Amino acid sequence: MDEKIMERLKKLLALSKSPNPHEAALALEKAQRFMAENGLCQDDIDLLDIGETLADSVLSSASAPPEYMGWLLTVITMAMGCKALYARKKVAFVGVSARCEIAAYMYDVLARQLRKQRRDFIRALDKRTLPKNRTAKADAFCEGWVMGVQSRVEAMKISAHEKALIEKFKQKTYTSDEEIKLRQSKKVRGQSDAANKGWKAGREAQLDRGVAGPRAQRGMQGLVIIDELC
Incomplete structure (x- = not known):
């Protein structure tokens, strides 16, 4: 995975864990859309660490x-x-x-x-x-x-x-x-x-x-x- 794409996805996933429900939901929606646009799947998320x-x-x-x-x-x-x-x-x-x-x-x-x-x-x-x-x-x-x-x-x-x-x-x-x-x-x-x-x-x-x-x-x-x- 490209390093810039990986870092962007990491940030969106981190925001999706925000204690603010609205912010978390928005970040998760963006993360899902970002993954779809870049052809990413759950395996790519697992490999982030x-x-x-x-x-x-x-x-x-x-x-x-x-x-x-x-x-x-x-x-x-x-x-x-x-x-x-x-x-x-x-x-x-x-x-x-x-x-x-x-x-x-x-x-x-x-x-x-x-x-x-x-x-x-x-x-x-x-x-x-x-x-x-x-x-x-x-x-x-x-x-x-x-x-x-x-x-x-x-x-x-x-x-x-x-x-x-x-x-x-x-x-x-x-x-x-x-x-x-x-x-x-x-x-x-x-x-x-x-x-x-x-x-x-x-x-x-x-x-x-x-x-x-x-x-x-x-x-x-x-x-x-x-x-x-x-």
């Missing part, structure tokens, strides 16, 4: 993002009852607009913390550790970190109707639903110890749910699904 928010932080600079970043998105989308989509190394959250704002904010905050703690973990490793083992242990640390965060987050239950609206919005807005390939971590000695350290660090992650400032609500073509709704 569904939107998208683009996160500031990239998913990964690598062509195949690490699996733990996909896990992090899953934790956040389950907590906020939305869906995460991906393209050009950027992440968009789709669902009820207010919750998507918070989801994008949470992702930006947590992704920065995770990347910093990954770097710190690698620096603390024995200098004799081979590069490939450094990466594997750091991956295990990050996986544990995300699990630590998950242990502090409660999943949000959303209705089947809301899930259907999110799916409808996605189909209308995005042209691709390809699944992205995530890089899995390699097995290495000391992996469990690294994961345990990550879990403890993740338990201490800052999960401030303060509402972020205004974000650009812009569509992106060719996005791919990262996770499924709970």
